[in-house]
Amino acid sequence: MRDTRRWHREAGISGVLEIAGRARRAAFALATTATAVKDAALAAMAAALDARADEILEGNGVDLERARAEGTPAALIDRLTLTPARIAEMANGLRHVVTLPDPVGETLASWTVPSGLAIEKVRVPLGVVGIIYEARPNVTVDAAGLCLKSGNACVLRGSRSAISSNAVLADILDEAGTLAGLPPDSVQLIRSTDRESVKELMRAHGLVDVLIPRGGADLIRTVVEESTVPVIETGVGNCHVYVDSAADLGKATAILVNSKTQRPSVCNAAETLLVHRALADRFLPGAIEELTRRGVELRGDEAARSYSAAMKPATEDDWYAEYLDLIMAVKVVGSVEEAVEHVNRYGSRHTEAIVTEDEAAARLFAAGVDSACVMVNASTRFADGGEFGFGAEIGISNQKLHARGPMALPELTSYKYIVHGTGQVRG
Amino acid sequence: MRDTRRWHREAGISGVLEIAGRARRAAFALATTATAVKDAALAAMAAALDARADEILEGNGVDLERARAEGTPAALIDRLTLTPARIAEMANGLRHVVTLPDPVGETLASWTVPSGLAIEKVRVPLGVVGIIYEARPNVTVDAAGLCLKSGNACVLRGSRSAISSNAVLADILDEAGTLAGLPPDSVQLIRSTDRESVKELMRAHGLVDVLIPRGGADLIRTVVEESTVPVIETGVGNCHVYVDSAADLGKATAILVNSKTQRPSVCNAAETLLVHRALADRFLPGAIEELTRRGVELRGDEAARSYSAAMKPATEDDWYAEYLDLIMAVKVVGSVEEAVEHVNRYGSRHTEAIVTEDEAAARLFAAGVDSACVMVNASTRFADGGEFGFGAEIGISNQKLHARGPMALPELTSYKYIVHGTGQVRG
Numbered sequence: 144m145r146d147t148r149r150w151h152r153e154a155g156i157s158g159v160l161e162i163a164g165r166a167r168r169a170a171f172a173l174a175t176t177a178t179a180v181k182d183a184a185l186a187a188m189a190a191a192l193d194a195r196a197d198e199i200l201e202g203n204g205v206d207l208e209r210a211r212a213e214g215t216p217a218a219l220i221d222r223l224t225l226t227p228a229r230i231a232e233m234a235n236g237l238r239h240v241v242t243l244p245d246p247v248g249e250t251l252a253s254w255t256v257p258s259g260l261a262i263e264k265v266r267v268p269l270g271v272v273g274i275i276y277e278a279r280p281n282v283t284v285d286a287a288g289l290c291l292k293s294g295n296a297c298v299l300r301g302s303r304s305a306i307s308s309n310a311v312l313a314d315i316l317d318e319a320g321t322l323a324g325l326p327p328d329s330v331q332l333i334r335s336t337d338r339e340s341v342k343e344l345m346r347a348h349g350l351v352d353v354l355i356p357r358g359g360a361d362l363i364r365t366v367v368e369e370s371t372v373p374v375i376e377t378g379v380g381n382c383h384v385y386v387d388s389a390a391d392l393g394k395a396t397a398i399l400v401n402s403k404t405q406r407p408s409v410c411n412a413a414e415t416l417l418v419h420r421a422l423a424d425r426f427l428p429g430a431i432e433e434l435t436r437r438g439v440e441l442r443g444d445e446a447a448r449s450y451s452a453a454m455k456p457a458t459e460d461d462w463y464a465e466y467l468d469l470i471m472a473v474k475v476v477g478s479v480e481e482a483v484e485h486v487n488r489y490g491s492r493h494t495e496a497i498v499t500e501d502e503a504a505a506r507l508f509a510a511g512v513d514s515a516c517v518m519v520n521a522s523t524r525f526a527d528g529g530e531f532g533f534g535a536e537i538g539i540s541n542q543k544l545h546a547r548g549p550m551a552l553p554e555l556t557s558y559k560y561i562v563h564g565t566g567q568v569r570g
Numbered sequence: 571m572r573d574t575r576r577w578h579r580e581a582g583i584s585g586v587l588e589i590a591g592r593a594r595r596a597a598f599a600l601a602t603t604a605t606a607v608k609d610a611a612l613a614a615m616a617a618a619l620d621a622r623a624d625e626i627l628e629g630n631g632v633d634l635e636r637a638r639a640e641g642t643p644a645a646l647i648d649r650l651t652l653t654p655a656r657i658a659e660m661a662n663g664l665r666h667v668v669t670l671p672d673p674v675g676e677t678l679a680s681w682t683v684p685s686g687l688a689i690e691k692v693r694v695p696l697g698v699v700g701i702i703y704e705a706r707p708n709v710t711v712d713a714a715g716l717c718l719k720s721g722n723a724c725v726l727r728g729s730r731s732a733i734s735s736n737a738v739l740a741d742i743l744d745e746a747g748t749l750a751g752l753p754p755d756s757v758q759l760i761r762s763t764d765r766e767s768v769k770e771l772m773r774a775h776g777l778v779d780v781l782i783p784r785g786g787a788d789l790i791r792t793v794v795e796e797s798t799v800p801v802i803e804t805g806v807g808n809c810h811v812y813v814d815s816a817a818d819l820g821k822a823t824a825i826l827v828n829s830k831t832q833r834p835s836v837c838n839a840a841e842t843l844l845v846h847r848a849l850a851d852r853f854l855p856g857a858i859e860e861l862t863r864r865g866v867e868l869r870g871d872e873a874a875r876s877y878s879a880a881m882k883p884a885t886e887d888d889w890y891a892e893y894l895d896l897i898m899a900v901k902v903v904g905s906v907e908e909a910v911e912h913v914n915r916y917g918s919r920h921t922e923a924i925v926t927e928d929e930a931a932a933r934l935f936a937a938g939v940d941s942a943c944v945m946v947n948a949s950t951r952f953a954d955g956g957e958f959g960f961g962a963e964i965g966i967s968n969q970k971l972h973a974r975g976p977m978a979l980p981e982l983t984s985y986k987y988i989v990h991g992t993g994q995v996r997g
Contacts, residue, residue: 171914171938171940174937174940175937175938254959256957256958256959257959258952258957260948260952260957262958262959267970269970269971270940270970348794352969352970352971353970353971367775367798368798371794371795373800373801373969373971374800375971391993393993394992394993397993397995398993398995400995401995401996402995405995405996487598505990509988510601510602511598511602513598513601513697515986516986516987516989517986517987517988517989518989518991519989519990519991520990520991520992520994521687521989521990521991521992521993521994521995522994522995522996524995524996525685525687525989525991525994525996526987526989530683530685530687530996531689531987532681532683532684532689542779542800543696543697543779543780543984544696544779544780544800544802544971544972544984545971545972547984547985547986547987548986548987549987557970557971557974558974559941559942559943559944559974559975560942560943560944560953560958560974560975560976561936561943561944562943562944562945562946562948562952562953563932563946563947563948564945564946564947564948564949564952565821565947565948566818566820566821566824566825566947566948567947567948567949567952568824568825568827568828568829568832568948568949568951569828569832569949569951569952569957
């Protein structure tokens with residue numbers, strides 16, 4: 144285990160602001176690093192992950208041992224566990240990023256103004272991207288790959304529970320990347336796991352250009368409240384399926400069941416079902432049966448509960464809840480407008496689906512809900528960078544500033560104006 | 571003075587969060603308000619400003635009287651003062667916004683993915699825009715006009731010094747806009763002038779979609795540090811003019827003098843001159859004379875001071891300074907790279923100019939400086955929404971997230987994905 148515990152020596156030596164300062168210098172160089180160099184580095188990183196799988200497993204073993212000793216729940220242990228197959232998957236993820244187009248350098252617009260100035264709007268990297276994330280060590284590799292391809296230096300801050308795994312992974316990425324020609328410090332992991340180090344990262348305004356928290360609602364809230372660095376909020380999904388009066392019943396049931404049960408633990412799974420009153424008699428009994436049969440616990444308003452003796456009453460908290468589990472809130476509404484109002488009041492601005500054969504209702508719903516993605520006659524589970532054809536995803540943004548919905552390489556960039564004159568001055 | 575002091579009655583009755591909540595409801599309606607209705611409302615607002623100029627002057631008189639009693643400096647009193655001509659200018663500003671294209675509803679991209687889903691990326695308003703600003707009452711009208719045209723509700727928080735002027739203006743805009751068919755509460759002014767009300771606005775996360783502070787560096791810093799609402803930092807300009815070894819001396823002098831002296835109090839005025847060593851002998855003596863003749867105080871490094879006995883030594887603070895005054899820091903550098911490094915170390919990421927006839931040097935500088943605008947052989951003073959042909963400007967962004975450089979109507983929008991399926995579920 145050559146280097147697995149190098150972080151022990153390094154922790155404490157260099158503060159977070161020093162790391163961020165080094166990242167900023169790396170970012171200046173990365174901004175003009177050629178695509179071919181970035182791609183070669185990503186390929187070298189992938190090869191290094193494969194070649195050093197044993198070290199990675201050894202580092203992961205340290206985390207797993209500690210997690211078991213601390214009585215960590217099985218689901219979290221599973222998310223923390225790396226296997227040869229999962230390591231190969233991470234390496235292949237990097238190889239896939241190589242195949243994606245480099246967004247940097249694209250001319251987004253160009254025009255000439257009456258003063259004779261020729262203005263170019265050119266896509267540039269954001270600079271230094273900070274990622275704060277929870278247990279899954281694959282984020283270390285995925286996030287680094289996407290940041291590097293888009294010309295950004297990254298500062299990674301994973302959780303304490305995955306620190307040994309993340310440290311090995313970051314060392315491998317850093318060494319392979321630097322050998323392949325990337326600026327030093329293009330990928331850095333913060334190895335101190337105390338709260339102070341997260342705070343320092345959140346206050347590194349001027350050194351870090353954006354912070355992307357990836358994790359649960361509590362993590363996101365903390366970052367939003369404490370960060371002076373601009374934040375992109377991601378991944379809190381209280382998604383709704385609205386079954387309109389003009390819904391096709393077969394589509395409605397299929398979309399509802401898929402949205403709720405295909406993978407209940409992810410942010411684009413549905414949490415609340417809204418049903419138009421006119422359709423409730425025909426739709427709800429069958430829908431309740433389908434969901435219940437798949438183990439979904441339902442919590443409804445009075446009208447919904449009239450279709451099921453077993454349904455618990457929904458409280459105000461249920462309408463706000465992101466269960467991430469086999470639980471669903473159910474409400475009967477009188478109109479598209481009432482559905483829209485409910486979504487905008489309780490939702491998390493992530494993804495909503497409407498099932499309807501009425502185009503006017505679909506338009507009203509799509510325009511009315513204040514969410515990143517609106518699915519018309521499709522499962523909420525399609526709100527995903529891969530399904531959208533982006534080839535990758537760094538997260539799903541819940542906010543309206545900068546990027547909304549699935550974020551891929553272009554969302555990790557900004558732009559600058561380059562203006563060519565011939566000596567113009569303002570009169 | 572029909573309503574000038576209505577704010578006295580209202581202050582305290584409704585808290586900032588209540589105002590923000592009303593704005594959010596207005597924003598939902600505004601998002602789908604037709605362009606014609608928005609334009610008619612803007613025209614009606616302009617007419618109302620003209621028709622009620624006497625009330626505006628009366629309200630402004632209250633502010634001016636208090637300002638004089640408090641011994642406010644003449645420059646600030648001038649910025650606070652409204653005249654019939656300035657009122658007409660505000661009204662014409664609104665009429666100009668009517669002529670600009672409505673960005674809302676534009677399809678930014680559309681494509682179909684292998685699952686058969688048809689994805690549309692559509693431009694939508696940001697929602698609720700909060701503006702925190704200092705003395706100039708015209709911001710009340712300008713900001714409201716741009717927010718409304720782009721479909722946003724706005725919550726305005728001006729300074730205590732302009733509260734009577736702002737209250738009359740906001741009342742007129744609100745009344746005229748609502749009469750012309752805008753949703754109620756589309757334009758609201760926070761009438762409480764204590765610090766608590768700014769704090770509440772900065773913490774209105776979930777109700778306000780973005781905060782744009784317009785004012786000095788201290789205001790911007792406070793908002794960045796305390797806001798949980800996403801912020802767009804604007805208008806701090808420590809701009810540089812770099813005169814390269816391959817500069818045309820005539821262009822260099824003209825661009826330098828214009829960048830520094832044409833309007834020294836604004837953010838796109840230059841604050842630091844960087845001169846390539848190879849050109850210093852030929853360029854600096856004349857440049858120093860031209861600047862000094864125009865009343866510019868110079869503060870230089872040792873090399874620069876060798877050209878002028880009168881030049882004071884520059885301290886570290888001078889390299890960081892945004893003087894907004896007839897003061898300029900001067901440094902002699904050995905290369906384009908050294909100029910770039912200086913800019914990236916001390917600059918505010920706003921606007922830099924290079925004067926050179928060497929295209930390779932221009933490219934190196936333009937790619938290297940981490941700033942919103944790079945002027946090649948043109949004055950820094952052209953970094954401006956009007957000069958860029960945007961037709962308007964809500965501010966100049968210093969950050970890389972969401973919008974960079976001059977911000978106009980499209981920068982006040984976000985987007986959403988509307989996905990059309992035929993019953994698709996994920997397998």
